[in-house]
Amino acid sequence: MHRTWFVVLLASLLSFAAAAGTALIVVCLTPGIFGRDASRREPVEELVGVLAVATVIGIALVARYFAHPHDAHARLEGSAGTTTILCAVFSVLGAALAYIATFPEQYAHGRRLRGAGRLLLPSLGPHRESESESAAIDGELPEGWVAEVPPEVRDGLAAEWRENARKEHAAIASFGQTLLKLMALGADDSLLAALHRDALDEVRHARLCFAVATALDGKHVRASAFAGARGGYLLPGRRLGLVQVAIEALVDGALNEAVAARILGRLAARGGPLTKVLRDLAADEARHAAHSWDIVRWCGREGGPQVIAALRGAARALPRRMRGDLPPAARSGAWERWGVQGEALEAEEVQRAIARTRDRLVAMSV
Template sequence: MTQPDQPGYREPSTPTAAAPWNPRAVLAFKLSLASVLLVPAFMLLLPLLHVAGIRSREIALLAVAMIALASLASLYLGYRGARSGLDVRREVPSHPVAERGRSLATAAVPLGILGVAMQLFGFLFACLVLPVIGRGRQVRHLGRPALPPLQPDGSWASQPIVLHVDPASREDLAARWRENGRTEHASVAAFARLTLDLLGLGAPPPLVAAAQRDALDEVRHAELCFALARAIDGRAVSPGAFPEAAHLPSLSRVRVVALASLAVDSLIDGAINEGVSARLAAAVALRCEEGAFRDALKTIAADEGRHAAHGWDVVEWCVAEGGAPVLHALHGALSGLPRSARERLPTAADEGSWERWGIHGHALEAESYARTLDDARRRVQRLG
């Protein structure tokens, strides 16, 4: 046995306990992580309610209210986590063991900021479009849809259609179909903007090509709507100059922000709004008495369903490219959407009496929106 006075002798080492974590750093990290996970966790409530068969308005409103509160709590936790992380990083450790956990504090800062920024981004976007949901992709100004003016011109109403409609309802019914035509016309510009955004972000050819096809579909839809209106009241009216279409805002130069913006836009205007339009058109087509209305709505339903699928393709591509920040924005957007939405309809159409002429009522709209929104929540939840 080697003795202390012999060459090569070393004092036996005394085992040391692992240095404890800096409790403030751990807290900062937990707060930031909670800010990122809180809203997705609460959003699990909606699929669970759906599976359980709970569909009453009171329960649904309670679930949405809880998600809204979770969004606010997420903002607070993200702020606290980032602030605490910065405080820990500024501390001068009084003992070497206090260094352990400073990496957690460092991670807590961007994580907290990310949770706040993306949840807030998605939530605010959803709140802007909340009052006007339901008619597919739109040109928006400060969140409100911009539509082209009308002018005496038959260029968008040239398809020959013969209809038999109650004379007392002709004027209002034709006006409603022209309003539908205006939204379809505006969607052409929205899809053109989508094409440019996809090209700017380097999207694959199938996504770009689909956006181009969708725009051409909207041209046909607009022509159908204006032709139906002309067949109802005999007036040759078409959309006029639409300068707003030439001044649509472009995406941010910060790639992750641009991806999040495109994903949220495609979720709400594409996947949800186009999905609602497809459901409505398909359902109303079954209730139409006139073949011309029925045929037009069948065409629109098939096309809008494909547009909704394309919207989901864009969402999934943005998530694959942008990762967690894009997902946070999507969750924030969903938390800002209402459980129900109402499109402005003529009083005569409110109870569904115009569905025989291709104009949906509020009950059918509410059902289509609720089902589409439930599907969207489940699908985003599966994304992460």
Template sequence: MNVGSPPAPRSPATALVALLLAIAGCVVFPLVAVGCGLFLRGDAGVTASFVAIGLGAVAVLVSGVLAIVALARGAGKAMPIVALALDVLSIPAGIIAAGFAFLFASSGVHGRPFRKGKEALRTPTERGDAWSADGPRPRVEGLAPEVRAELAEGWLADASLEHASVAAFGALALDLVALGAPPALVRRAHEAAIDEIEHARLCFALASAYAGRSLTAAPFPEVVAPRARESARERRRRVAIETAVDGCVGEGAAAAVARSAAAVATDPVVRDVLARIAREEQRHADFAWDVLAWCLAVGDEELRAAVEQALAARAEAPAVSASARDALAAHGRIDERAWRAARARVQTSAVDRVVQGQ
């Protein structure tokens, strides 16, 4: 034995660590990825799912190395072999988990988000038909149960966000009044809120049809929570940034996504819903540009710089699973990659427009 060499790790301990990492990589992180896709939407869900899958891959890689080391040291074969078997199984498990995560996080049409601070809130949902009665009913015959479940989940998420948009435009109207905005802008904020009522109703109806049970909006008391006190300058800055990001870009992208989804949807009911939403979301994006123009006209260069900085933030578009893509697209669901690509295009155009002074 060389006196100057560090002691070799004990094989039983190495094998145990390999086994634990294999379990984490094959089971724990894929479940976390699916959970992130299920409970987080859009960029947040995709990013968190990617992180979980990435950590799982690292765990599997380290597990494989340690298992091979343990086998080479010959202090037992059971745990290293089980670890290696789990490492092999982790490959299809990770792929399946990624597919489900991205399907759960798949994007449809989203209105202007209701924000509490920087957090975008969504309306909770429950059983009931207050927001779905007498709504459109797509054809669901022949759809696989898992496809119907995904369609219901996706349209319910959109319904929740569209319902929250009603409150978002109500809050914007109050902000515009507080800032002394022209009456035409205040009126258009209220008109947009009325549009979002119909969008939410349509989405709840589609979600209910795919789910096979009536779904509706639950009480949403957070919308009346008092805001922090703001100076006029702080309010104008917040309204300008939220309008640029959530209105000019967010609703512009929503309109583009709805148009794309309508173009590939084969169910006539869904296609008509998407076409209507596309028209009205584009109108909301145009309204947002008018609000932003007014804010910048009464603001200063510091405000313009803050808006430019907010618009410049981008995220890379990830690859998305193609599972059930045709069936989902036929009923108005496009994948996250298409949503992020649309947002990136609108965002680039918005940055250029603000830099050039609209």
């Protein structure tokens, strides 16, 4: 194709992509636009988010061509002006990816595993503990603690602890996905080792949560088949991959696990019969959140200003709230003595964690 026509075509694509991308991002980031309830996201909005990311990637690729028209695969080391434009593009990309990564606006014990706008969870099946499994949780629960739980509360409380166990089990797969993505991007072995240890923590958390549920209602069930436990998708190109992994670590780990750590820590401080369990879970989740920040910083160091710009864009797209999908009977806080938070405690810690996360991202340097 004649070069002039090729440039005209690229310029047209860029103009279209910029206009479409801007419109989509405005739709994504503006609460209440087109009557959208800012507290809920519909599947069509997820589609809009995906289109926004595709559009922004298109802009990035066209900008990349103009930066290096004779070597589209060359490392982006253009002029200061080019870097500024690319950072602006990556900032929008980061906002769009963060918008997608916050589907659903639901916090979970353990690192979240997402897919198709929902948390992915394993199914449950009958199970009898082996001697080694029983030994692993021996001494974690105090003798006779169930006697102080009113009988009419036990079934509902058991169901909620079992839901938390499913989330903890899903977190094992989430750490596995992140591990594979980081390996593909060339992460150092200290990060990989930390993720392996975190995944083992989640194995233990799932066992503990299942054990609490069994103590309450006597049902012996465990996670069985888990179709959602797959390798996950990594965007093509190292820099885009770094942006994706950084934002997933930010939302599913640094933010979500920090919320879990704070809630569990506050519940432990109230001194109920499950204090030891809650305190241990809180300490582990806080460490996992710190490891996610390690991932975010590593991606920033590896990816340079564009990844930092993407993270700052992500900071602007974080949700105002994340819900824990609480059963109605727990929302008042009536189950907090037994490790299930109420709505007020949850909302307070979610908002605090979101504000802290935004502050850390804004202060982050290359």
